[in-house]
Amino acid sequence: DGGITQSPKYLFRKEGQNVTLSCEQNLNHDAMYWYRQDPGQGLRLIYYSQIVNDFQKGDIAEGYSVSREKKESFPLTVTSAQKNPTAFYLCASSIVLGASGANVLTFGAGSRLTVL
Amino acid sequence: AQSVTQLDSQVPVFEEAPVELRCNYSSSVSVYLFWYVQYPNQGLQLLLKYLSGSTLVKGINGFEAEFNKSQTSFHLRKPSVHISDTAEYFCAVIREMEYGNKLVFGAGTILRVKS
Numbered sequence: 001d002g003g004i005t006q007s008p009k010y011l012f013r014k015e016g017q018n019v020t021l022s023c024e025q026n027l028n029h030d031a032m033y034w035y036r037q038d039p040g041q042g043l044r045l046i047y048y049s050q051i052v053n054d055f056q057k058g059d060i061a062e063g064y065s066v067s068r069e070k071k072e073s074f075p076l077t078v079t080s081a082q083k084n085p086t087a088f089y090l091c092a093s094s095i096v097l098g099a100s101g102a103n104v105l106t107f108g109a110g111s112r113l114t115v116l
Numbered sequence: 117a118q119s120v121t122q123l124d125s126q127v128p129v130f131e132e133a134p135v136e137l138r139c140n141y142s143s144s145v146s147v148y149l150f151w152y153v154q155y156p157n158q159g160l161q162l163l164l165k166y167l168s169g170s171t172l173v174k175g176i177n178g179f180e181a182e183f184n185k186s187q188t189s190f191h192l193r194k195p196s197v198h199i200s201d202t203a204e205y206f207c208a209v210i211r212e213m214e215y216g217n218k219l220v221f222g223a224g225t226i227l228r229v230k231s
Contacts, residue, residue: 004159033218040125042206042221043160058218090159104150105219107159 002027004108006091011113013078013085021076021111023091030096032074033105036060037088046089049074050096078113086115120207122222130230131199137192137225139207148210149190150219151181155203163205166190177201202229 004025013019025032031050035043045058049068063082068074074093078085089112092105123138141149148167152160164175171183181192190207207222 006159035221040223042122042223043219044221045218048218092160104162104165105160107152107161109159110157112157 004091004093004106006089006108006111009109009111011111013113013115015115016080018077018079019113021078021089021091021113023074023076023108025072025074025091025093025106025108027093027106028071029093029106030071031094032068033092033094034058034064034066034074034076035090035092037090037110043090046076085113088112120209120220120222122207122225124225125223126226126228128228128230129197132196134195135193135197135201135227137205137207137227139190139192139222141188141190141207141209147183147185149181149183150208151175151179151190151192152206152208152221153177153203154206154224160206163192197227197229199229199231201227203227 007022033048034046036046037043044060046064047055047058047066049055052071055066055068063079065077088110090110091108094105119142121140129135150165151163153163154160163179164173166173166183174180179194181190183190204224204226206224208219210217211220
């Protein structure tokens with residue numbers, strides 16, 4: 001079955017450590033996204049990528065980094081520069097339907113990061 | 117810029133009662149609207165979407181929503197809820213950006229169905 005796989009599901013980190021969250025999709029989607037979810041704040045966009053080897057900052061990119069070396073993979077690194085990294089992280093992908101098209105996102109199951 | 121306001125952070129309701137989850141949007145251009153549902157510790161699942169055409173949109177699990185341009189609303193409704201509908205619901209609107217579109221989400225509404 002096609003879908004998005006995020007790993008790990010739960011991750012604990014000590015302050016000052018970088019961690020990388022994995023996101024893999026086999027939907028042949030061009031676009032991929034990382035969102036951060038905090039209680040009562042909805043989802044906020046961290047980074048997104050419309051095509052391999054290209055990505056753009058979202059609304060809260062500071063303290064995060066990404067890469068898009070393969071179409072199916074879009075890993076997110078939470079660096080030590082991120083001041084409040086404890087959150088639920090969601091990866092998504094979509095077909096890009098043109099400049100004014102409506103993108104229906106497919107989401108992974110999420111990764112919960114806790115900083116100790 | 118496009119944005120979304122979900123007017124209720126939590127909605128408690130008894131099983132088999134009707135429910136409405138409210139969503140208002142602001143947009144100066146074409147409007148594409150979505151409702152997603154999230155069960156605990158899971159990703160989001162698309163409930164329904166409005167792209168164009170009929171203003172009454174039917175989705176999965178018996179949910180429907182009505183696009184009201186004059187009131188800039190896209191409220192989600194279900195005539196009779198089940199315990200299994202307990203989840204968080206997110207309204208979202210497309211924002212057109214220089215490098216492709218993205219979804220802008222509301223803060224979410226937690227639906228609690230009680231027996």
